[in-house]
Amino acid sequence: MTVYGVGLGPGDADLVTVKGKQILESVDVVYSPGRLSRTVALNHVPESRIGDLDFPMTRDPDELRRAWKEAAAEVAEQAKSSDVAFVTLGDPNVYSTFGHLRRTLDAFHPEVELEVVPGVSAMTAFATALGVEIESGTGLSLREAANGAAPTGPDRMILFKVTDAVATHEGLTDAGYDVKFGRRLFMEQGETLVTSDPKEIEERDYYTLAYAEREGLERDVATAEFDGVDSEGSA
Structure with missing residues (x-):
């Protein structure tokens, strides 16, 4: 069996x-x-x-x-x-x-x-919940950030086990990152919360994630618009 x-x-x-x-x-x-x-x-x-x-x-x-x-x-x-x-x-x-x-x-x-x-993990579901697009060609690192840890290095990171959001936010912003938090994303138990203010989730909760992106990071994202072509498709 x-x-x-x-x-x-x-x-x-x-x-x-x-x-x-x-x-x-x-x-x-x-x-x-x-x-x-x-x-x-x-x-x-x-x-x-x-x-x-x-x-x-x-x-x-x-x-x-x-x-x-x-x-x-x-x-x-x-x-x-x-x-x-x-x-x-x-x-x-x-x-x-x-x-x-x-x-x-x-x-x-x-x-x-x-x-x-397999199941949908919180580390992938976070993108939808936080409204973050991980476009083609993006480098993304998964890091643990328990007890106020603020790992740095990669341009984009998903942080899990964020149990001291205030300390983690301080460390990451000092290192030049923009940070967005999500708590109990897609969970029926407890309140789902998405915020950029760490004080809103100051209370420790094991089911807290964060998305950190280096400030001023440039993107080269393909769109439906092309240089020199108008909306009717003529040059």
């Missing part, structure tokens, strides 16, 4: 892919690592088929290893007799808790078949 890692998207139940929805409806058990992913999954499966796994909020490596081994053992046991799914917000292979489960299954239960069903 197969364990499916299913990406639920950024939090809106309607943004689950067609294949993801089909998998959720077909498996016997849908395991969830937390409250938010559970809430999204419940839009597609009854609560009787949800299996909750305990992942403690700790940095203690021994406790984390124990929790992941126990979770993998439960999932592997269920997978002996039926297909199961493990759901996660975003995409299972992009900064996801599914990676811990996959590595633990590979190490202790190599007989388990695994299949990943």
Whole structure:
């Protein structure tokens, strides 16, 4: 039998892919690592088929290893007799808790078949939510910015885990960037907020992203207008 890692998207139940929805409806058990992913999954499966796994909020490596081994053992046991799914917000292979489960299954239960069903990640959905166009030829870097970090270098960056927006904004503006923030984008839980003012999102929230672009960055974007041609198409 197969364990499916299913990406639920950024939090809106309607943004689950067609294949993801089909998998959720077909498996016997849908395991969830937390409250938010559970809430999204419940839009597609009854609560009787949800299996909750305990992942403690700790940095203690021994406790984390124990929790992941126990979770993998439960999932592997269920997978002996039926297909199961493990759901996660975003995409299972992009900064996801599914990676811990996959590595633990590979190490202790190599007989388990695994299949990943991609999902819309917040790092890609941000472009629509923030009204930012990432045009052809654009270089874009993905960086973590927890605890006030303000990484610099690339002309354009997506920053995730922005937990101290004020400090991150200060560091980036001092380095010559324009910054726009998005919090809980496309999420049904909590308030979605898009702003250029870090004080509006001063309260720490793990589900905050930012887009940083170097000030004065020139663009060469193709349009429907051409030099020397009028609106009727004549020179």
